[in-house]
Structure formats: C-alpha cells, structure tokens
Amino acid sequence: MRETPPALSITGLRKVYRDGVTAIENLDLELADGAFFGLLGPNGAGKTTLIGAVSNVIRPSAGDLTVFGHDYRTRSARRLIGLAEQDINVDRFLSVRQLLVYHAGYHGIGRKTAARRADELLETFGLGHKAEGRAYELSGGMQRRLVLARALIHHPRLLILDEPTAGVDVALRSEIWRLVKGLNAAGTTILLTTHYLHEAETLCDEIALIAAGRIVDRGSAASLRHRYQARDISEVYDRVMTAEAAS
Amino acid sequence: MSDTDVKHLTPYDEPYEAERAPFLWLAEREVLRFLNIGPYAIAGPVLSTILFVIVFGSALGHRVAPIDGVAYGQYIVPGLLAQAILTVGFVNGTTSLFEARRDKYINDVFASPLRWWEINAALVTGGVVRGFIVGAGVLAIAVPLTGTAFVARPFIFVLGTLAVLLVAGQVGVIAGSLAKSLDHVYSMESIVLLPLGFLGGVFYSVAQLPHVWDVLSRINPVFWLVQVERIGLLGQADVGAAPALVVVWALAAALSVWSAIIFGTNRLKA
Numbered sequence: 001m002r003e004t005p006p007a008l009s010i011t012g013l014r015k016v017y018r019d020g021v022t023a024i025e026n027l028d029l030e031l032a033d034g035a036f037f038g039l040l041g042p043n044g045a046g047k048t049t050l051i052g053a054v055s056n057v058i059r060p061s062a063g064d065l066t067v068f069g070h071d072y073r074t075r076s077a078r079r080l081i082g083l084a085e086q087d088i089n090v091d092r093f094l095s096v097r098q099l100l101v102y103h104a105g106y107h108g109i110g111r112k113t114a115a116r117r118a119d120e121l122l123e124t125f126g127l128g129h130k131a132e133g134r135a136y137e138l139s140g141g142m143q144r145r146l147v148l149a150r151a152l153i154h155h156p157r158l159l160i161l162d163e164p165t166a167g168v169d170v171a172l173r174s175e176i177w178r179l180v181k182g183l184n185a186a187g188t189t190i191l192l193t194t195h196y197l198h199e200a201e202t203l204c205d206e207i208a209l210i211a212a213g214r215i216v217d218r219g220s221a222a223s224l225r226h227r228y229q230a231r232d233i234s235e236v237y238d239r240v241m242t243a244e245a246a247s
Numbered sequence: 248m249s250d251t252d253v254k255h256l257t258p259y260d261e262p263y264e265a266e267r268a269p270f271l272w273l274a275e276r277e278v279l280r281f282l283n284i285g286p287y288a289i290a291g292p293v294l295s296t297i298l299f300v301i302v303f304g305s306a307l308g309h310r311v312a313p314i315d316g317v318a319y320g321q322y323i324v325p326g327l328l329a330q331a332i333l334t335v336g337f338v339n340g341t342t343s344l345f346e347a348r349r350d351k352y353i354n355d356v357f358a359s360p361l362r363w364w365e366i367n368a369a370l371v372t373g374g375v376v377r378g379f380i381v382g383a384g385v386l387a388i389a390v391p392l393t394g395t396a397f398v399a400r401p402f403i404f405v406l407g408t409l410a411v412l413l414v415a416g417q418v419g420v421i422a423g424s425l426a427k428s429l430d431h432v433y434s435m436e437s438i439v440l441l442p443l444g445f446l447g448g449v450f451y452s453v454a455q456l457p458h459v460w461d462v463l464s465r466i467n468p469v470f471w472l473v474q475v476e477r478i479g480l481l482g483q484a485d486v487g488a489a490p491a492l493v494v495v496w497a498l499a500a501a502l503s504v505w506s507a508i509i510f511g512t513n514r515l516k517a
C-alpha cells in the first residue's frame with residue numbers, strides 16, 4: 001500500500017520582510033496526515049508568518065514547502081488547505097451566504113455544490129438567519145464562526161487555524177474545540193496556533209514551541225512535560241520562553 | 248454549532264480539476280461588487296459626466312465656435328466618454344483591490360487555487376465591465392442630447408474603446424496595488440488623473456494651443472484616449488486614426504505588462 005505523504009513538509013524556511021526583520025530562520029517542520037499539531041509561541045515568534053507562507057499568502061525568502069507532496073504554490077496543494085486567519089478578513093461587499101459560495105468558487109467548486117455546501121455550513125454554524133446580511137453586521141463570535149465555515153467549505157485535508165478562539169466567549173470556544181476535534185477524528189489534519197496552553201495540551205497530539213522564528217522544541221505534551229520536568233504545558237512554555245529570552 | 252460533515256475530504260492524489268473555472272467566480276465577484284453598490288458605481292459617474300455635457304455643451308456650448316466644423320456640445324462628448332471610462336476604471340480597481348488588501352480578504356484569494364494571472368485578469372475585468380456600462384450610459388444620454396451623429400468610424404470606435412477600457416481597468420488595478428492608504432488613492436486621483444484629464448484635450452483641440460503645448464499634450468496618455476474616441480465618434484481629431492490606435496494599444500499593452508509584473512512577482516504579498 002502506498003504511504004500517504006506528509007500533510008505538510010517544510011525544509012529550510014526563511015522569511016525576511018522588506019523592512020529587514022527576520023521572522024523565520026531556517027525552520028524545518030513535518031506534519032503527518034491526520035495529525036493535530038499545536039504551534040505555541042509568544043506574539044512575534046513567527047507563527048502567523050509560518051502559516052502565511054504555507055497558505056501562499058506570504059512570500060518565503062527561502063525554503064521548500066510541500067502539502068501532501070505537492071509544492072505549496074500549486075493548485076493541487078492549495079485546494080487541500082483551509083485557512084482561518086487570526087484577523088476577521090471577510091469580503092465586505094458580499095452577503096454572508098455569497099461569501100461562502102464565492103470562496104467555494106475560488107476553489108473551483110460548481111455553483112450548485114457551492115450553494116448547497118454554503119447552506120449546510122450556515123446551518124452547522126448557526127448563521128442561517130444571517131445569510132443575507134453582511135459580515136460586518138455580525139457579532140464578533142458570529143464573524144469567527146463565519147471565518148471557520150469559509151475555511152471548511154472546500155473540504156480541506158489540512159486545516160490551518162490561527163488563533164481560532166481569539167476574542168470569543170467560553171461557550172463558543174468550547175464549541176469550536178469540539179468541532180475541530182470532530183474534524184480531526186474524521187481525518188482532517190489540523191495545524192493550530194493558540195494562546196490557550198491548557199487547551200492545546202488537551203487537544204493536540206503534538207506541540208511545537210516557536211520563538212524568534214525557530215522551533216525550539218517539539219513533541220507530545222507528555223514528552224515535553226517529562227523533558228522539562230514540568231506539571232503542565234504552561235510550565236514547559238514558561239521555561240522554554242524564559243530560556244530563549246535569556247539566550 | 249452542530250457537527251459538520253467531513254466524510255468527503257478532498258483527495259490529495261487526484262489532479263486538480265475545477266467544476267467551474269475559479270477565474271469566472273472571481274470575475275463574477277468583481278462585477279457583483281459594483282452592482283451591489285449600483286447607484287454609486289454606475290449612476291454617479293454617468294450623472295456627473297452628463298452634467299458636463301449639459302453645462303459645457305448645451306448651456307454654454309452655443310457661445311463657443313464650432314471646432315473643426317463640429318458643434319462644441321458634440322465636440323466634447325468623446326473626450327468626456329474617455330474620461331468617464333478612465334475615472335471609473337481607476338475608482339473600481341483602487342476600491343476593489345486596495346480595500347481587499349487593507350482588510351486582508353485578498354488572502355482568501357491568494358490561498359485559493361486561483362493563479363496570479365487569473366486574479367489579475369479578473370480584477371481588470373471588473374473595471375472593464377464597469378467602464379463599459381458607464382460608457383454606454385453616457386452615450387445613451389449624451390448622443391441624443393447633443394445631436395451627435397452616432398459613430399462616424401465604427402471600426403476605430405470599437406477597437407479604440409476596447410483599448411480605453413483596458414487602459415482604465417489596468418490603471419485602477421495598478422493604482423490599487425500601489426496605494427498605501429485611502430489618502431494615497433484620493434491624491435492619485437486628484438493630483439494625477441484629474442489634471443491629465445483636463446489637459447488631455449477633452450474640452451479643446453490642441454491645434455488651438457501654442458505649438459509647445461500642442462507638442463507637450465502628446466506626452467499626456469489621456470490625450471490619446473480622447474483622440475481615439477473622437478476619431479471613432481466624430482470621424483476626425485488632432486491626430487490620425489492609425490497613430491491614435493497604435494498609441495492607445497501600446498499604452499494598454501505597457502500597462503498590462505506592468506500589472507502582470509506586480510501580480511506575477513507576488514509583490515502584493517508580504
């Protein structure tokens with residue numbers, strides 16, 4: 001039987017922005033198909049840059065990136081990625097429903113299928129009654145759901161979630177985690193960044209700690225706790241980041 | 248939230264095949280975007296252009312001597328048409344692309360299977376379609392209002408107008424990709440586009456100017472857009488049909504290359 005290629009393979013990724021700031025320095029990373037991978041690090045560590053590079057939103061300065069064996073720039077790779085960015089970046093000229101339909105269209109999905117999937121997701125995410133409104137009229141929690149729905153409409157195999165629960169209340173946060181767990185159980189590979197360390201520990205089967213554009217350490221929550229003789233991942237995080245700041 | 252159906256993950260080992268071309272979706276979105284704000288996007292530019300026709304053509308025009316044997320009201324219609332298309336293309340491209348960049352929803356497009364040239368072409372298509380609708384609206388009112396004998400040279404008119412539409416669409420997309428703020432967009436319009444329009448021979452023949460200004464006017468790209476429309480609609484202008492067509496198509500080609508470089512080299516990405 002043919003082995004499934006890694007969901008994501010990154011070798012020697014480097015990103016230097018136009019202002020000279022190095023956001024990522026020689027980063028290697030591999031995610032197996034079906035993994036639930038957490039990327040933890042402080043603001044400015046390079047998490048969003050890494051996600052942007054994988055999603056073809058940011059130009060890497062150097063490095064090779066493949067998604068299920070396809071170069072990340074190819075259409076074969078891009079149809080496999082679902083991206084929910086940290087910012088609520090929705091097209092303000094379209095209605096909520098149109099926003100989903102057109103996103104599906106950008107992935108090459110036909111009109112009928114796009115409309116059906118949009119309606120299904122609107123119901124799934126409790127947005128059916130807001131379908132004809134504009135995204136900017138929605139509450140923060142609803143906008144977050146919409147961004148998630150948009151990331152899912154083309155049935156991606158690799159779902160990238162950049163702070164998906166930033167600014168949402170406890171109830172919605174737990175709903176989002178339940179949904180993401182369900183997606184992972186059904187085979188979707190998840191790449192997650194979050195500042196909720198306890199939840200990352202509970203959800204992710206592997207965690208990487210990133211600081212100053214480098215992956216400082218990675219492993220399962222249990223192996224990281226053991227390595228740092230820590231009670232939980234928060235303690236691991238504190239020790240790693242303190243050591244990084246001192247170095 | 249109820250559980251979502253994820254039974255059918257996209258296979259990773261099948262070649263990409265679109266049910267409907269992503270380009271068509273984005274081009275449709277670009278048209279839908281301005282249709283959703285229809286009164287501002289279409290009626291506004293048509294109305295402001297027609298006001299020029301009424302004030303300068305109908306109200307004041309009978310006090311101005313005919314130019315090259317053409318009544319002044321009729322004489323300014325082609326130039327106003329070119330200017331209306333150019334302004335609409337500029338506004339369309341800057342609004343659509345600059346706001347997509349500012350609000351970051353262009354990331355949604357970059358992350359999709361759309362290729363750079365499809366994104367570029369779809370954005371330009373939006374400006375071209377909007378320019379076409381506004382141009383048709385201007386002609387539909389201005390021609391009967393001024394008694395212009397409609398389209399003296401149809402071949403030149405069609406070929407020239409296509410180039411004008413393409414120039415306008417590309418100018419908007421280029422400006423939208425270069426703009427760093429809304430103030431930047433407005434200043435480009437008032438400092439670059441408006442003076443070039445007014446000095447482009449919309450309201451006069453450059454033959455009426457001192458020789459040096461006649462020569463300088465020919466450096467202004469808007470001058471050639473006006474000339475090609477004037478030849479198409481009225482049959483004559485300050486330059487011949489062949490040079491006018493060559494210049495406007497060369498301009499369209501140069502702007503298309505510039506625009507393609509911006510998209511093809513990923514300059515819109517961080």
